[in-house]
Amino acid sequence: MTGRVEHIVIVGGGSAGWMAAAGLSRYMRNMPVRITVVESDEIGTIGVGEASVPLLAVFNSLVGLHERDFIQATQGTFKLGIEFAGWNRPGESYLHPFSPYGQSLGVCDFHQYWLKARAAGYAAPLEDFNLNAALARDSRFNLRSSDGQSPMSILSYAYHFDAGLYARNLRTLAQSYGVNRVEGRIVEVEQQPETGFITGVKLASGQRVEGDFFVDCSGFRALLIEGALEAGFNDWTGLLPCDSAVAVPSARTEPLLPFTRATAREAGWQWRIPLQHRTGNGYVYSSRHISDDAAAATLMANLDGRPLGDPRIIRFRTGRRSKAWVKNCVAVGLSAGFLEPLESTSIHLIQKGVMKLLTFMPSASWSHALADEFNRQTAFDYEEVRDFLVLHYKANGREGQPFWDALRNNPVSDTLQARIDLFRDSGRVFIDDRELFKLPSWVTVLTKQGIFPRDYDPMAEAVSTAEITGRLEQIRMILNRTAQAQPTHADFIARNCKTF
Ligand code: FAD
16 A cells, blocks of 8 residues: 555444444545445344443544433433442442542542551441442432532543444434445455455445455454454453353333442353443353353343343453554454453443544555554553453452352463552552553452552551541541432433433
8 A cells, every 4th residue: 555545444334333434534524535334234233332431421522422412312321330249259349430539638549548547447448438439329420510629520420322322323423424334245355466455345236345444343253354364363261261141131120320230140240231211231151161041041030120132142252353453454343352341341442443543544655663553552452451351350259159269260461460469569559541440440449359458658657547537537428418419310311311
């Protein structure tokens, strides 16, 4: 490839395909670049993927999708975090909240002062100093306040939504920015014989769609990046052995919870995602530890609303494409890799892929250096999320259950082991700016799943225990009072963005 990119062909019309189309067309609409999406109604999309992390709001706003319109169009609800039930011990649960803990009391991170108070006998748990946890306790919600003095100004939240409706909405948006849609099943990928660069795709109808840059959003099929370009796959099944899921929607129940629930089960975990019109449910499991029938039976026995269909089995392979960018093709979405939805990160990785693609768009001359750097950054993005997911399994306290015992004793990556050791020794976690999961996320999962530091940061000695506990009590009271003043999640939606 030597000239400027003139025609970008996106293969696939799931969340990845239409997020890529909306993102690229929004930013390239004044450029002499055509964008075409090829999707197959016959093949369809994966049909799961309903929970996000807070940064989706940034993507939606970048592509021109307003929050209220998004919630209305996708039967969406608000998500303050993820409740992990039974991961440390059966009967115990904790919230991984999206907002930070407490408020700085000095030079140390907040949790260091809490650790110091705790060492002196102060009993209040860490979640007592978190706004999202205070709201979640009573299923309350409101938007973030723009008044910097209000405790509600620190709120951070994500969404639950119907992914099919989201893709449809993005499609309308992308088409309004000039994206062309071609419907049909691709039966052949055409490549230049000498270079291997992709030149076009051929459909079952005989139609050919030619292009000079391709975005592979074909899902697990990875039609271009693997089928044609043989990028290779780094398999992480040894670290995250779940390889299947069984999913079923159920009727909405009250209260409308403003969080996702992830309940540990015998050979994996069950998700519960509350939407306005229904609840999404699924059991992610290791097929080496439980049969499909037993997993489906467990799921159906643990729904809190009437099932709205039959359970559906989905297979997956955990890992990432060795190279997400090969020649003139970039993989985004499931074609680039997959990590189980424990922390709702796949759609975020699509968002990151699209934003990176905009940053790395090749210009006049083809650059291997550009592709190499893209691949390095993509590897980092997947590995960072992988380590955080593995932590949930490594630090489990479910002794006596083969799946959980095996994962507790399983070696983890050097990067994760170093982070666990550092926290145990000193209570510190050092986060790279590029990481999605920040300090509060790591401190939550580490401490809630039983990894406690031997000591707290000595710099916390600058504040007396009495002063710390006084401030902690004050923070606790303010957060509780603030939470109680907010409407319930269901009322908030009914008043502001009702669709059901
Ligand atoms: P797909 O949805 O599979 O789309 C592939 C597209 O390619 C389709 O349009 C298809 O028609 C097209 N295509 C394929 N082959 C051809 C062909 N030959 N010709 C023409 N078109 C073709 N993510 C989250 O962020 N949060 C979650 O809570 C979450 N939960 C999940 C639960 C499970 C069990 C699984 C497996 C995934 C989950 N994900 C979640 C991931 C999420 O579903 C995906 O990241 C997201 O849907 C994007 O998928 P995709 O667009 O890459 O692939």
